[in-house]
Amino acid sequence: MNALSVRTKLTAWYGGLFLLAGLVLVVINYLLVQGTLPDPARFATASLGSAADTVYGIPDNAVQAPAGVAVRLVSGSLDEYRSSTLSTLVVNSAIALVATAALAVLFGWLMAGRALRPLHDITSAARRLEAGKLDRRINLEGPPDELKELADTFDGMLDRLAESFDSQKRFVANASHELRTPLAVQRTLIEVAMADPEVAPELRKLGTHLLHTNERSERMIEGLLVLARSDRGLTARAPVRLDQVVASVVRATSAQAESAGVKVETRLRPRTVAGDPVLLERLVTNLLVNAITYNAKGGWVYAEVRGDPALEVRNSGAVVPPEAVPTLFEPFRRVAGAERTGDTRNAGLGLSIVRSVAHAHGGAAEAQPGKRGGLTVTVRLPS
Template sequence: MKLRTRLTAWYAGVFLIAGIALIGLNYWLLAEWMPLEGMAVSRALPTEAAATYPGIAAVEAGVLPADTLVVSGADFAADTMNTVLWQSVIALLVAAVIAVWLGWVVAGRVLAPLHSITSTAHRLEAEQLDRRIELDGPPDELKELADTFDGMLDRLASSFDSQKRFVANASHELRTPLAVQRTLIEVALGAPDASDDIRRLGAHLLDTNERSEKLIDGLLLLARSDRGLATRELVWLDEVIDDEIETCAALAAEKKVTFGVRSRRYLVDGDPVLLAHLVGNLLRNAVLYNEPGGSVTVELDRELIVSNTGPTVPAQAVPGLFEPFRRLRDRTGTAGSGLGLSIVQSVARAHHGSVKARPNGGGGLVVHVNLPETGVRQPS
């Protein structure tokens, strides 16, 4: 039961209890006041009763009209009490209905700031912490709660920004020494007197250096996408897919993997560089974590679906693949850095989209990317 319903029920319950108590009090007071108990209309009133109630006069029964109904005082009192009781109950029920409606309206107005807090919390994401409640009103408990919530968001936003700046700055600082190391290794390998052992060691160091540079580039891209989109433009996603498939053609030929593509025109409002990285990471992962003679299927209709063949992926391991540096045990021998799906997820969120994955039936992985499509269509 929602809080508004509970508050309305409490309001109505308190009103009914107070109304019943009031009816009981009125009934008791009326019973104490009733003066006709034990008397008849045709009989003369006692002297003290006539003095107490001067508006009541006694008449002889013989002078009453023929159609006069003579009742006893007890019957008259009982009938009066019953009439008052039932009319009071009906009035209480009508007032209770009105009280329930008023309670519902008042509860809604009282809880309106809580709805504002809840809706703001639902709209918040790690990439969009700029929303605030900024509740206006008297300094009551709800105002204090809203201000506390805004203060917490300020601290969270500051913490996230500091973390992203640290990753970006650290990645930039690491690129320079890696570039220097690569240059020194290439110079050493180009020396005429370099031995075979030195050349083998140099080739291994160059490979390690390349892996480190890819890792740093991935961290920079991840930090950039986590900060959200500074600018947007219209991008044809199907053209991005065609370009990235062409880029991955050499790697696919080396791995003996074939592509199958089925797409339509699909327009997205976003960053073309980040979208290219999203598609490129999906395709390279699908090729790298495939088997010789395998295939990669790309479908673009309501969403982008990339599936590949390959080793069986346990269902319980799929959520962990979206975490940075998380890979399956049998994937550690590949050239990947473990950031591919993390970058895909981050870029999709920056475009207000979503990513989910599931194991492929015959082995491999199926990744679904849902990106908001614009209402613009290319004329046929």
């Protein structure tokens, strides 16, 4: 429920309660006036009877006839006056009640807006928040009421989130060094040992397998670090020519595509997006490497940059079940039985990183199976 609907409901409650109170007041006023006005018949009889008693020397039968007519006349006039008075009272009260109810609704709307203004501030602050920009606070001024307590609680939560993200940044920075260094040393030692011409064939085979495992671990760690970095959001944005990034990545992966027997075609229109050039390059690289790796000999890859979506990468290959497509964006998930034309050293983080980078740029990544096999991945990015 948004703040506008809450404001409307509060206004309706204010106006409804005032209208109900006004109706009760009108009914009470009507009953009081009705009880105060005299009964026409009794008032006419009492008044004319007392006047007849003051006439001396006139026989009673001579007074009764004119008196009866006079009573009916006076009673009718008083009854008409009484009805007119009550009708006027009801009409004027209804007009006053409607006018006052309209003013009550107007003032209720204004008061509800003023009472809900802190909620608007809290909502605006929450919408402006990003993983890399947690320095905004509400700092609500006012008496220590429930809304002030809510705003202070929200500010305290933001303080804890900012501290948590700072801790995560430090952890990623430390992990980047502590995890890469041992693997680099291990790879160097294996390569030095395998460089000895007197190494036995069994040890050389073992060293090759260890290098394969070591490189896969390095790629997995690199992918996890990129995933953690993109999940934190962007600290800064710069104009990036997406078409130029795609062209550069296509050149960089041309050797892999040629080795896999896959033909890469492109259609690149000029498109500028605001973001991190390193993360965007990683997004494009993962898409093209995935499209080449999960393909078939003699297959094809088609990459297009345009308006919306900003990037689309299609490839041939094995048929992808529609129910398996959503799981491809989860870490370490692959389609069971999918054939590969490239190496097997990927860590299963490619599309997870693509989706995370797209979200960090305020966009989205989607996939759907191709009509004749393969996959189509679209990436939407704001200009």
